[in-house]
Amino acid sequence: MEKSAWFVWPFMLGFMFALAVLLLRYLWWLRSLLRRPSSRLLSRMFSKHSLLAVREIFSEGLLHLRIYKRNRRLGFMHMSLALGWFMMIVGGKFETWFHSGQFLHGTWYAVFFRYFEPQTVGGWAGTFWLHYMDFGLLLVLTGLALAIVKRIRKKVLGIHSTTRHTLVNRVALTFLWMIFPLRLVAEALTFGQHGGGGFLTGALGRCCFTSGTLAGLELPFWWAYSLSLGAFFVVLPFSRYLHIPTEMVLILLRHWGLQAAEDLQPEKALQAFEIHACSSCGLCLDVCPAIKDHPFQSAYFLRALRSGKGWESLASTCLSCGACEEACPINLGLEKLRMAARGKIHEKHHAVYSYLPTVGPVETSKVDVLLFTGCMGRLKPATTKALKDLFEEAGLSWVHLDEQESIxxxxxxxxxxxxxxxxxxxxxxxxxxxxxxxxxxxxxCPICLKQFRDDYRLELPVYHHSEVLWSCLSSGSLKREKGTACFSYHDPCELGRKSTCYQAPRELLQSCGTLLSLEREQADALCCGNSLGSLSLSLSERQALTSRTLKVLEVPGAQSIVTSCPLCQHNLARQSSLPVKDLAEVLAVTGLPEQQGQRKAALAAVQEL
Amino acid sequence: MTPLLWKDYQKEVPDNHYFFVRSCIRQTFFPGAEAALLDILRNSLGLDIFEDRRHTTCTGIAYHCDLVPLETIMTVIARQLSLMTEAGYRHLLVSCVTSFGIYLEMLDMWQHHPEMLEQTREALWKSTRRTFELPTALVHTSDLIYHLRKPIADRSPHRLVDKSTQRALRVVDHVGCHYAKIFPAGGFGGAEFPSVLSGLAETFGGEMVDYPERRHCCGFGFRHYMLQENRGYSVSNSRIKFESMEAFAPDLILTNCPGCNMFLDRWQYTLAEMSGKTYDGEGKGIPVLSHEELAALMLGRDPWTLGLQMHQVQLEPLLDKIGIAYQARQKYSMVEGVAGVPREPGVLKVSFE
Amino acid sequence: MASLLSQLKDDIRFSEGLSACMNCGICTAVCPAAAYFDYDPRRICQLVQTGEEQELEKLLKGEEIWMCGQCLSCKARCPRGNVPGYLIQSLRKLSQQSGLFIHSSEGRKQIRLKRRIGHSILETGYCVHPLMVEPETHPEQGPVWIWALEQGADLYRRCGSNYYGEGEGGLRKMAPGVLNELEAIFEETGGLRFWEAIERGAEELKLNQES
Amino acid sequence: MPKPDFGFSFAPNRALELSVPLLPEVQAVLEAEPSIRACMACGQCAAVCTAGVFTPLAFYRLVLQLWAGEVEVVGQRAQHCMLCGKCQMTCPRGVNIRNALLLMAALLPPKP
Amino acid sequence: MRSSEYINKDEVAIIGGGPAGMQTALVLSARGFSVRIYEQKEQLGGHLKGWHHLFPHGVAASDLLGALKEQVLARAIPLHLGQTVDHLQKVGEGWELWQGETVVGRAGVVVLANGFALFDARRKEEYGYGLYPSVLTSADLEAVFRKERPWPFGPDCAAPQIGFVHCVGSRDLKCGSPHCSKLCCVTAVKQAMAVKAFFPEAQVYCFYMDLRMHGLEYEELYRKAQVDYGVRFIRGRLSEAAPGQGKRLHVKAEDTLQGRPLHLQLDMLVLMSGMVPTFVLEQQERAVFFKEPVFGSGFVPVQGFLAAGSVVQQKGLFASGACKGPATLPEVFADAAAVACEVEQYLKSLKAVAHA
Incomplete structure (x- = not known):
């Protein structure tokens, strides 16, 4: 029987408790699936999808590559913590297996192995494990150091807002931060008394803890180490660190084809896992266009969903601009969750549209383009007119579907x-x-674009006018000389993040002027503040957002701001010192007077779009 | 310069020599009232009040039911004035507030549009070979009673005071809309605070009580009352007034228009029947009197010759309070003995001997 | 045929009634018809003020102009000196004159009114007299009225009225000469022609109902 | 004794009683969306409203009816709104009309 | 025979010691002219004495008044307090100022600065001012704010219902004042908010026809009153106020936006009295002096309505401030300076003629 000591029990109890709670919660969340597991789920379980899931667990769960891509220092911090700890767990397992020859031990044995086997034995393999374990510990400690720095001056890690943590999270945080230093000191004390140890623990032990008087400290530190571990595990299921196990399961479930539900069920199936996989890391806060620490931001919204209290008002304020979803390291379906929450709030809302006029027989006309300007189009006639002129110039025939009345x-x-x-x-x-x-x-209007593409299931392709214009330009049916104008382009959320159309507008602008680069653009662009996504943001809050976005857009040298959404244009124009134009307007104005584009050329270009 | 405030406006009312024209509604529902008025003016006050039996309706009610063109009613009025000219009088005494409004309106139109006066003279001549002079004074009977309130009070043994408790009776007034709302200068005190009834009641020691819907119309609505299915309009507006005055517990409602007098009396019965509710707290209804009925009572005329038994809301409680003697048994007696008694109303309490 | 607006302008009560309404709502606030019906004198003034033929025609054919109780409380208060009550009188006159009144249920009731009050004037010289107020159709008059009618002359004479008698006093029987004069006035001044217009409307109504 | 039939009946005064305190559900809507108070009934929202072309929906009128406590009418009318947001874009007072209409539509009890 | 005492042509007499009179005097005396102020009351200040705080920023009226008075004292401008000039007599190039039968002053130039009078709300009888104790005018309410007058409702009334009535004695042919007094709307909004500050639980209603918040920052007050103070604006001119239970009032109006009449019980009704001319000079006299029929609602007519400043058509007789029509304090001060320039111009032209 391996040696055991009383001090292992806090750890064991904590660990058992955590495991039990996690198991119970996961089973509870999967209850409906367990009762009727769908065949697709089973088939994908035992397929390459599981392998893919493991790969993603490794690349994201441990290496946090997505964070790393956005912010190296922050990425390294998360990676070192996660990877380091994982290495120590795995390493500890092998070390004990190699040392004792038995694979199965009490879980505590690997954790406190140093205490039980202070002498290094087993030749080069033993020392290898020693140094391997020390390397793991060092990795974690560096991550820990960076985390502490982040807490003090977040700018050092290149982020300007972090999450305000609740009491439970702060308690869990402190325990987590205590675990590894205590282990270091405990191991160092042991090695100090008994000699040996890795490059880190051994060195520390030899230099500081050799004197006999400190011998008495060894056991208390191991106790402290066990206690901090135990406490951490006890708190884990109720803190943000629940995300560590939940994220793993989430990735698996996703790869097994589970979809998030349409309506709000915070304690059921994939939604439950998504909500609890959020670690309140604060990346979403960092990119959110809203004002500092506004409670509706995703991290706080998910926390409210977890607590089940106060999420209603938060759900309806957010701009749903998609920035947080873009930045979320574990790709949580934040917009879908928020829409589900809103659906729950307004479930009593019943819309009655029986009054809509029945559409009479539509005289079918054979045209190239069906133009739909939408509600916002009605308030921006200049854009529609410019676009029609461009269609004429490009030789595209069109029909304006909602010229009279747009539903x-x-x-x-x-x-x-x-x-x-x-x-x-x-x-x-x-x-x-x-x-x-x-x-x-x-x-x-990008808003209509998103809707046509998502829910309409039309037989014909749907494009935003910037895409069509770009194809005309590239095909030559539209020709533009590069003028002297300098533009700064605002990426509408619905066109950029939601429809990933960044290139066409930029190419258009570069073809007739110079496009200035902005501090935040494309997927990182700020919201114009007037998004239909927000229901209850007050006017003053919206104006604050708009002015923040304008600060980014009104970069020196910009003569005019260009965007491709009537809503953004209308809103930015209200507060901008520069003229705010739509793409079509810019293009139409800079149109060369001569040579109409050939119709065939345009048609051919459109064909391969 | 016009007076600073309308409510201090006092209308000139000649003391004597009036040509009297009757009211269709008053003579129909309160026959005793006009007889009593003439009796008071001629006998008690010795005034010369002439009545020509050939004078007809002014067609005011039909006019406001939009059945009579303006030219027609203007010529009918001219005919009345020609009778007055024939009799040699220049002061017109009008019993009905609606026709008082009509006379005011015609005189005003003739004043501002002299060509209409000429057309009317021509029309009257063509149709009846009559000519007429404009009156120098147009006076409603309540104006005259108000004007003579002191001489009447001096001759009156009674006061609007509760004999048993010496408490002044609480009186609410309702002045007919066409009295001063159309032409403020036509009535004492102008359109907002006409004093023609309140002055009278105060002279008799009554305490005037103001209530929110004091200036609201009683709801005659002319055509609305004439058409049974539209009477909801009429009873609802009277109800608005009753609901509003109820909290002030009035002992008496004083009116000067025959229509209002009838409506405020009858609708208390109808509302009691319809909703089971009365507004005096004792289920008997608030007694309603017109200015001449009050004057006649105060001068000691017998209530039943005055025709007060034709009121649906019984007057006995008021008479008891004032201490006016009456023969309860003779209430329903006729020239030749008692002839049956009206059926008792479902809700409104009425005392029978 | 002259436009509705010009016909209205011939009626002096139209020009007296509406010079320029500034939409302030003081009249509706005290209007008893607004307290009972879905009626708003301010809205009528605004509609008429547009002077558009269809608006006027809609009004003349509609129910709204028949809801005013003609108490003229509005006249006392209007800060612009307008009189919605006069306006209604001119609209009702034109509605009956032009025959448009039969298009509204309230307008059609004018036929009943004409036959009741109009004829009473020429037959008795009074707009209203006791025998017209039959208890069956006037239940609101109450039991005392039923009793009073039963007593008839006895009661009225007791109270000093002449009650359809010859000679002087209240409810006296009009001498034939007087009634003829009245009829002559109605003839001369277009009163009878106006009633004929109403009857023409009634005729047309009967034809429509039959077809 | 059955009530006699007079051939007509009286009706309560049609005038709005402003002294009546606000209904709790109206209070709730106002608290949930305080910007409704900024509405000055200028009619701009009704001018651009698509649903307003086909139905009597006009947001500024719903606000007035909300204050008057006509919860039924407000609920029905608000249900015609497509939430397209044109009104909110043109509102000179920055009223959160879309949220207001959602709250108003919820005033009606949910359809069985 | 009036004495032909020599009239010092440079002497300027200013009738009216309100903001207009004081400011005109200050500017003229700063420009080196000898000036006298004739004020009918015992104190300078005119209506300003009665106001509590001024829109749009809530400056205390007493501070503004104090500042003006200080400057008048500092420049030692002679004051004739308690003297009502009710008659002007042209004598040669100058003027005699009469009070009743006595001459109280002579001057080369006279500037009318007699300001405005508040419409006597009793003349709008349907509102019952002077009859019902709970009906106040805007001036009375300012007095209440200045603690010179008690609130019309008892201390037990924690959540008073208060109504403000716009256009009382303005835009009203029946009261003989067809003009819009311009300031009552913004005053009503200011007072509505001030009342809410005294009684946070109060519910305040404003009955308006057109809310004419004409000046800079006034419109923001309107929005603030709605959103922050919960004042309810009802588009419909008040038609009637009648006594209800106890001291409460029962008022009637129409919500013209809903097309329905409305009733309301109020604990206090504030009538925004309009600005009307003061009729300080007898009607006949005015016709003589102004030679034109008194235009509009009887304010002092000026030549060249659109010309800068204001010269009454009679040489040497000017008019400054609200006596020419409703005006806000900033407008009055600006107008005073303009009139002072006109006077200076006129006096210089006289001197030039004298020397030539």
């Missing part, structure tokens, strides 16, 4: 969590489009 595409309803209610609207618009024989549907 909303349904996206704003979806953003309020009532996507299901918008079916009547979608039906109406779909019947407008169905009868037409056209090559494509073009919309000037």
């Amino acid at each position: 909303c595409c349904g996206r704003p309803l979806a953003l309020a969590g009532r996507a299901s209610e918008a079916s009547a609207l979608r039906e109406h618009n779909r019947s407008l489009i169905k009868g037409q024989q056209a090559r494509m549907l073009v919309t000037t």
